Amino acid sequence: GKGVAVFTSGGDSQGMNAAVRAVVRMGLYVGARVFFIKEGYQGMVDGGDHIQEANWSSVSGIIHKGGTVIGSARCTDFRQRDGRVKAAKNLIKRGITNLVVIGGDGSLTGANLFKQDWPSLLSLLVKNGEITEEEKAANSHLNIVGMVGSIDNDFCGTDMTIGTDSALHRIIEAVDAIAATAYSHQRCFILEVMGRHCGYLALVAALTSEADYVFIPENPPPENWGEKVCNKLKQERSMGQRLNIILVAEGAIDQQGDPITAEGVKKVIVDNLGFDTRITVLGHVQRGGSPSAFDRLLGCRMGAEAVLALMEATPETEPCVISLDGNQSVRVPLMGCVLKTQAVARAMQERKWDEAVTMRGRS
Numbered sequence: 001g002k003g004v005a006v007f008t009s010g011g012d013s014q015g016m017n018a019a020v021r022a023v024v025r026m027g028l029y030v031g032a033r034v035f036f037i038k039e040g041y042q043g044m045v046d047g048g049d050h051i052q053e054a055n056w057s058s059v060s061g062i063i064h065k066g067g068t069v070i071g072s073a074r075c076t077d078f079r080q081r082d083g084r085v086k087a088a089k090n091l092i093k094r095g096i097t098n099l100v101v102i103g104g105d106g107s108l109t110g111a112n113l114f115k116q117d118w119p120s121l122l123s124l125l126v127k128n129g130e131i132t133e134e135e136k137a138a139n140s141h142l143n144i145v146g147m148v149g150s151i152d153n154d155f156c157g158t159d160m161t162i163g164t165d166s167a168l169h170r171i172i173e174a175v176d177a178i179a180a181t182a183y184s185h186q187r188c189f190i191l192e193v194m195g196r197h198c199g200y201l202a203l204v205a206a207l208t209s210e211a212d213y214v215f216i217p218e219n220p221p222p223e224n225w226g227e228k229v230c231n232k233l234k235q236e237r238s239m240g241q242r243l244n245i246i247l248v249a250e251g252a253i254d255q256q257g258d259p260i261t262a263e264g265v266k267k268v269i270v271d272n273l274g275f276d277t278r279i280t281v282l283g284h285v286q287r288g289g290s291p292s293a294f295d296r297l298l299g300c301r302m303g304a305e306a307v308l309a310l311m312e313a314t315p316e317t318e319p320c321v322i323s324l325d326g327n328q329s330v331r332v333p334l335m336g337c338v339l340k341t342q343a344v345a346r347a348m349q350e351r352k353w354d355e356a357v358t359m360r361g362r363s
């Protein structure tokens with residue numbers, strides 16, 4: 001059977017284990033040999049025990065776990081040609097020419113470069129006497145399929161990334177918990193949520209938790225946001241509300257592109273209204289905990305589709321990403337999505353927010 005390896009790279013997210021499990025089991029089901037690569041690209045470069053053959057039971061009891069049981073790393077060695085040469089040798093020695101990468105846009109870009117580099121890496125390995133001409137011929141094509149694991153939901157080409165739904169559950173649980181204590185003391189709470197340069201988590205959490213105000217990178221507030229926030233909070237209190245909840249995305253910015261921070265918002269409220277105000281930074285709690293049913297299913301569906309894509313790949317097949325499009329798992333060109341994701345980042349930097357949001361929409 002074909003040699004397939006799965007690895008997780010970059011920041012972890014809930015549901016990655018479901019995806020790994022699906023790759024292993026679907027791979028075995030279709031008669032492939034499946035391997036784990038532990039610790040992401042670093043494990044591929046280091047080889048040895050980091051690359052292990054998987055069997056049906058090696059992925060038992062992981063679907064309910066947060067994080068990634070096969071480890072993840074941000075790897076600098078793989079960025080060097082030397083590192084990629086070692087990685088290629090480690091794969092070829094095990095007959096692996098099919099890779100499933102679960103990670104963010106950086107990890108997917110790395111995989112694409114690896115594929116482009118593959119023929120020259122093989123030639124170098126032959127020249128150095130590390131592999132034979134026969135081995136080179138038998139492993140001449142590298143197939144790549146990606147899945148996006150990230151709580152941020154910041155990737156173009158998919159409706160949802162693996163982990164976003166679970167992170168939202170964590171966030172609204174936290175907001176609900178804080179609302180209870182805020183109510184008791186008639187306090188104002190400002191919660192900072194993750195998402196890097198994407199406001200999806202903050203926005204959806206705000207909509208679903210009855211927050212009074214939300215700050216996101218994609219829609220910087222008007223210059224007089226301080227006044228607007230204070231008026232809104234005063235209005236809520238005058239209608240009998242005993243508490244206020246404000247969500248701030250960690251990437252929130254103002255019209256000038258300067259960060260809007262929880263501390264900054266607190267200062268405005270305390271200086272103008274004198275409300276008893278507290279800040280809670282939710283941090284990595286958002287990335288932990290068990291994956292939601294949605295993320296488990298998303299991981300399962302994408303993992304299974306990833307294997308099918310690899311099995312059907314021909315030497316001409318371009319790397320794809322498995323994406324969710326209107327509740328269907330579909331294959332979309334990997335580099336097209338990566339480039340679009342990077343274009344969104346550029347548009348955000350240039351403060352072209354409408355353009356960024358439109359581009360980030362599906363496909």
Ligand code: F6P
Nearest residue numbers: 011150151152194195196250287
């Ligand atoms: O990309 C996922 C994410 O959790 C972001 O929301 C956050 O900005 C970042 O990773 C945190 O990175 P680290 O885990 O390296 O601190």
